[in-house]
Amino acid sequence: MDSTGLTAVSVAEILQSPHQRLLAYPGDVVGCDRISELADLGVTAIYDWGPKQIQSWHCLGLGYCGLVLLVQCQGQQIALKVRRTDASHASLAQEASMLTLANTQQVGPQLLGHSPNFLLMDYVMGQPLLAWLQGTHSWTRATLQSHLTQLLWQAFQLDQVGLDHGNLRCVTAHSIVTSQGPVLLDFSSASTTRRPANVTTLTQGLFWGTTIAPLLVPHWFHPDIQPCIERLRRYKHHPTTKSFQRLLDLLFDR
Structure with missing residues (x-):
């Protein structure tokens, strides 16, 4: 979706309309704390735009922890995550x-600012991975390999810092x-207190037992699960660049 040419609605105008509920979703009234936080972050307007629709307003995304709006901040289009009032997290x-x-x-969208109830991030424009795979556009096997490798590399980088x-x-x-490649999103469940398992979890999510795996078969061989499990096991015990590279070599038959 192209966000150019959109008209932004000022925060002041939204706060005087029923759409103020977006800033306290799924509540009805925005508290003074949230109004103050928005002002401190420099958010001046909100765009009615995005693939999701909530209360007749379009937004970029909706999850268990928050919803994401396209907003205007210092003249730029930025993504704003709003903490849901019914979220299990007391703050962001x-x-x-x-x-x-x-x-x-x-890894991830660049964090530009935050408060207890809001996160300001770079707006990542593109398609969800599943939609990209299902799209009618033509992409080559090389592009597919590049994107999957980039995703796995991002997972590897998170493993390396214990996240x-x-x-x-x-x-x-x-x-x-995106036009530059895939970007991992949503760190609401992320933790540094449990053992990171990003590469192993992502590999399973891409190649076995999910909605993505069948879409890869026409464009890719289906990796033999047993050898991959062995290399994943070795990587889990020794998460080094060498063990990660050996996993990639097996997954992509190179």
């Missing part, structure tokens, strides 16, 4: 910390394919 501080760590490895994403088995809901 933990997610901000995890995304900051991921950004040190050039477990937590949702990579369902990577279709947590990745966007």
Whole structure:
């Protein structure tokens, strides 16, 4: 979806309309704390735009922890994550910390600012991975290999800094394919207190037992599961660049 040429609705105007509920979803009234946080972050307007629709307003995404809106901040189009009022997380501080760590490895959208109830991030424009795979566009086997390798490399980088994403088995809901390649999203379940399993989880999510795996078969051989399990096991015990590369060699038959 192309967001150029859109008209932004000012925050002041939204706060005087029923759409203010977007900023306190699924509640009805925006508290003074959230209004103050938006002002401090520099958010001046919100766009009615995105693939999801909530209360007659379009947004970029909706999850258990929050919804994501396209907003205007310092004249730029930015993604704003709004903490749901019924979320189990008391604030978005933990997610901000995890995304900051991921950004040190050039993984995830760049965090631009945060408060207890909001995250400001680079707007990642593209298609969800599943939609990209199902699309009518023509992509080559080389492009497919490149994108899957990039996803696995991002998972490897997270493993190296001890950050477990937590949702990579369902990577279709947590990745966007941009013109430069795929980007991992949503670090709401990420943690540094459990053993990271990003590469092993993502490999299983891509190649076995998910909605993605059957889509790869016409364009890819289906990796023999037993040898892959062996290499995943070796990687799990010794998550080095060498063991990771050996896994890639087997997955992509090179």
